[in-house]
Amino acid sequence: MSSPAWENKPVLFLLLATAAILVGTIVTMVLPFAWVNTEADRIEGVTPYNPLELAGRDVYIREGCNNCHTQTVRPLVAEVLRYGEYSRSGEFVHDRPHLWGSRRTGPDLARIGGKYPDAWHYQHMAVPTSIVPRSNMPAYAFLSDRGIDPEYTRRKMDVLRFPYEVEQIAGLRGKTEMDAIVAYMQKLGRDLPVQRTAQPVTPPAIAENPFRNDAAAVAEGGALYAQHCAGCHGASLEGGIGPALSPSGFDEDMLFEVIYGGLPEGGMPAYASLGSARVWKMVNFILAPRGI
Amino acid sequence: MDAPHYNLGIVRSFIHWSILWGVVAILVGILISFQLVNPDLNFPPYLTYGRLRPLHTNAGIFGWAIGSFFALYLYMVQRLCRRPLWSDGLARFQLYLFNFTIIVAAVTLLLGFTQSKEYHELEWPVDLLVVVLWVVFSVNILMTIFKRKEQQMYVSLWFMAASLIGVAVLYLVNSAAVPVSLFKSYSAYAGTNDANVQWWYGHNAVAMVLTAPPLAVFYYFLPKSTGVPIFSHRLSIVAFWSLIFMYLWTGAHHLLWTPVPDWVQTLAMAFSIMLIAPSWGSVVNGYLSMNGQWHQMRENYLVKFLILGITFYGLQTLQGPLQAVRSFSAFIHYTEWVPGHVHMGALGWVSLVLFAAFYYLAPRIYNRELYSIPLANLHFWLVLIGQLIYSVSLWIAGVQQAGMWHAISPDGSLTYSFMESLVEMYPYYWARAFSGLIYLAGVAIFVYNLAMTARRGKPLMPAAA
Ligand code: HEM
Ligand code: HEM
Numbered sequence: 001m002s003s004p005a006w007e008n009k010p011v012l013f014l015l016l017a018t019a020a021i022l023v024g025t026i027v028t029m030v031l032p033f034a035w036v037n038t039e040a041d042r043i044e045g046v047t048p049y050n051p052l053e054l055a056g057r058d059v060y061i062r063e064g065c066n067n068c069h070t071q072t073v074r075p076l077v078a079e080v081l082r083y084g085e086y087s088r089s090g091e092f093v094h095d096r097p098h099l100w101g102s103r104r105t106g107p108d109l110a111r112i113g114g115k116y117p118d119a120w121h122y123q124h125m126a127v128p129t130s131i132v133p134r135s136n137m138p139a140y141a142f143l144s145d146r147g148i149d150p151e152y153t154r155r156k157m158d159v160l161r162f163p164y165e166v167e168q169i170a171g172l173r174g175k176t177e178m179d180a181i182v183a184y185m186q187k188l189g190r191d192l193p194v195q196r197t198a199q200p201v202t203p204p205a206i207a208e209n210p211f212r213n214d215a216a217a218v219a220e221g222g223a224l225y226a227q228h229c230a231g232c233h234g235a236s237l238e239g240g241i242g243p244a245l246s247p248s249g250f251d252e253d254m255l256f257e258v259i260y261g262g263l264p265e266g267g268m269p270a271y272a273s274l275g276s277a278r279v280w281k282m283v284n285f286i287l288a289p290r291g292i
Numbered sequence: 293m294d295a296p297h298y299n300l301g302i303v304r305s306f307i308h309w310s311i312l313w314g315v316v317a318i319l320v321g322i323l324i325s326f327q328l329v330n331p332d333l334n335f336p337p338y339l340t341y342g343r344l345r346p347l348h349t350n351a352g353i354f355g356w357a358i359g360s361f362f363a364l365y366l367y368m369v370q371r372l373c374r375r376p377l378w379s380d381g382l383a384r385f386q387l388y389l390f391n392f393t394i395i396v397a398a399v400t401l402l403l404g405f406t407q408s409k410e411y412h413e414l415e416w417p418v419d420l421l422v423v424v425l426w427v428v429f430s431v432n433i434l435m436t437i438f439k440r441k442e443q444q445m446y447v448s449l450w451f452m453a454a455s456l457i458g459v460a461v462l463y464l465v466n467s468a469a470v471p472v473s474l475f476k477s478y479s480a481y482a483g484t485n486d487a488n489v490q491w492w493y494g495h496n497a498v499a500m501v502l503t504a505p506p507l508a509v510f511y512y513f514l515p516k517s518t519g520v521p522i523f524s525h526r527l528s529i530v531a532f533w534s535l536i537f538m539y540l541w542t543g544a545h546h547l548l549w550t551p552v553p554d555w556v557q558t559l560a561m562a563f564s565i566m567l568i569a570p571s572w573g574s575v576v577n578g579y580l581s582m583n584g585q586w587h588q589m590r591e592n593y594l595v596k597f598l599i600l601g602i603t604f605y606g607l608q609t610l611q612g613p614l615q616a617v618r619s620f621s622a623f624i625h626y627t628e629w630v631p632g633h634v635h636m637g638a639l640g641w642v643s644l645v646l647f648a649a650f651y652y653l654a655p656r657i658y659n660r661e662l663y664s665i666p667l668a669n670l671h672f673w674l675v676l677i678g679q680l681i682y683s684v685s686l687w688i689a690g691v692q693q694a695g696m697w698h699a700i701s702p703d704g705s706l707t708y709s710f711m712e713s714l715v716e717m718y719p720y721y722w723a724r725a726f727s728g729l730i731y732l733a734g735v736a737i738f739v740y741n742l743a744m745t746a747r748r749g750k751p752l753m754p755a756a757a
Contacts, residue, residue, distance in 0.1 A: 029465075064340075064341075075549060087550070095482060097481075098484070
């Protein structure tokens with residue numbers, strides 16, 4: 001059998017193989033540069049990181065948070081409900097490297113900014129299980145013992161050509177890596193004009209308390225409270241990051257509204273994504289001590 | 293002796309070191325598996341999951357897989373070119389540089405020096421070491437090929453040469469970065485571009501490290517083990533060229549539904565499905581080479597490793613294209629399903645083929661018969677069972693997790709919170725951790741068997757080499 005020339009000519013073979021590899025490379029890797037990060041991608045309001053946020057981002061990279069957390073929300077119904085508005089190219093123009101990740105051992109963080117108050121993050125980063133008992137996220141308390149080097153951070157800002165004020169650099173003195181990572185968390189997703197979560201768009205399906213005098217619902221509400229609220233309001237409503245919740249302070253409709261829609265300014269997340277039935281159960285649980 | 297004086301010493305050294313790094317990879321894999329069920333096993337700052345997972349993948353891919361391919365390329369190139377290595381000195385230097393690089397890589401990863409890109413975590417000074425290592429290796433292999441004594445290049449040499457170029461192009465492009473300090477740099481690409489370049493690299497690292505090299509090994513060691521040639525040369529040609537052409541189009545199947553332009557995603561999806569053909573070209577070629585030889589599955593432990601290996605490759609290359617379909621990706625992307633896929637490839641396909649090659653070489657590098665074939669069989673069953681438990685439990689886990697993430701109640705709310713889905717994963721994480729221990733037991737027997745071969749195996753008759 002006569003063999004093709006390339007089987008006997010290594011140089012020819014290498015040239016052919018290189019050509020074969022380059023076709024797909026040029027089309028799918030080189031060409032997209034003409035589409036991505038162009039004017040068409042631009043989103044008003046997306047700003048580079050400030051020095052403290054950048055330092056936090058580098059802590060995120062160093063600790064490999066991206067091995068458990070993604071930072072892209074896909075345009076899928078459940079995903080938008082869970083994490084908020086889906087991600088667009090223009091949000092990432094300042095990200096070198098990108099931190100989209102490939103695994104969700106933990107939840108997506110693209111829209112974490114503003115979801116929780118700072119205090120929540122400080123406590124959660126230091127001891128995640130103190131807020132979410134069955135979490136498997138490592139504890140990062142040691143970040144509080146490590147300072148930020150202002151001069152080094154300035155150099156990073158220069159390399160990335162991010163704008164900054166001298167005072168911002170000076171302000172880094174005395175800051176810890178914990179301050180930085182919390183600042184970075186609060187920046188994520190904050191530049192978008194859209195709501196962090198798309199949920200409140202749906203009005204409550206049940207506008208009236210359907211569970212009055214329903215002991216089973218109160219028990220379920222208790223379980224839901226333990227899972228979603230106890231981290232901030234204490235296991236027995238005594239308060240913590242959020243205020244103490246005494247049953248006497250509210251009427252049931254108001255309570256429903258606060259839980260369903262949240263108090264975004266004050267650091268109280270919205271729980272519309274749980275659905276109105278479950279929110280009503282929690283309302284009944286909180287009000288149970290005064291008897292309904 | 294009319295045979296040229298082959299350099300087997302360097303092959304033996306690379307085998308020893310790659311096995312060592314393989315054991316490290318498995319031990320770290322087991323540790324991070326337990327960390328996922330018990331976060332108290334994180335020991336900050338150096339030994340947390342976020343720093344150890346890249347150490348695991350790097351030790352697995354660079355230490356175990358690439359280290360083994362160094363050994364086997366250096367062996368195969370001599371046999372297939374019928375001449376000794378172009379430079380023994382360069383090969384020896386490569387061995388030192390390889391181990392030095394792996395050690396530096398491990399230390400810097402634990403210190404938190406990372407570019408954060410999957411399978412390209414190493415910071416720029418370590419990157420440079422890798423580049424030098426690859427150049428040294430490529431020059432030696434290619435010079436040996438240029439000065440070969442056998443006119444025609446066998447299939448294995450095609451896969452080997454293609455992977456040398458492929459890895460070089462991928463690695464160089466993806467490593468472009470601007471240094472800030474000795475161990476910190478920022479990517480030359482931003483955002484969506486950075487992601488697209490990274491997964492062009494990431495997927496083709498699979499092609500050029502976890503597909504082409506083990507195929508080179510398979511095409512060489514299957515005929516050597518069975519004593520019958522590969523079924524069809526023509527099929528090998530078609531499978532080779534279409535494989536290396538198509539792979540490069542598919543990177544964006546890791547980025548379906550993300551902001552990467554739609555047409556790039558669609559091309560990736562289409563080419564991923566087309567990839568079934570060239571992948572199965574090799575699988576079918578392997579199976580047909582067994583015509584009339586299937587009894588060897590019972591009698592020849594080497595064949596068992598190789599045929600099971602190519603079978604997992606066949607499954608892997610059906611499952612991969614399925615994952616590249618948009619609707620399926622919407623479901624399983626980001627879930628536990630994916631580590632199930634990964635480890636069928638890493639533990640099933642790649643490692644099984646490597647075990648076979650090393651068993652085949654054991655008598656040649658130690659000049660002794662293999663110490664125990666029953667132990668080799670036990671090794672086979674343990675790693676097979678370990679890997680199956682690993683992959684199957686995580687596929688189930690992934691489907692359950694995806695189901696919980698996407699479940700929506702009649703009132704339009706999410707049925708499950710994230711934590712409810714995580715808690716459901718813990719039993720599967722336990723299963724995975726134990727499957728790792730079973731796999732480790734298999735590998736321990738392998739190491740024991742090789743060590744006993746070196747020390748106690750029956751010496752070979754001089755003619756048998
Ligand atoms: C048998 C022992 C092993 C165990 C217990 C193990 C365990 C793990 C674990 C827990 C992860 C993280 C999965 C996650 O993100 O949720 C992982 C990832 C990974 N391992 Fe292993 N591993 C083992 C062997 C290997 C070997 C030998 C290789 C390489 C040849 C390897 C290659 C990888 C790769 C490439 C990933 C990244 C997967 C992804 O991004 O989805 N593993 N392994
Ligand atoms: C036709 C061949 C193949 C195709 C089309 C393919 C496709 C895919 C796809 C679509 C993913 C992404 C899954 C996701 O995150 O949603 C993936 C992940 C992966 N595959 Fe394959 N696969 C193929 C063969 C292989 C082989 C032979 C290996 C060898 C071990 C392998 C190793 C991996 C690894 C390591 C990842 C994880 C990447 C990461 O997210 O870190 N694949 N594959």
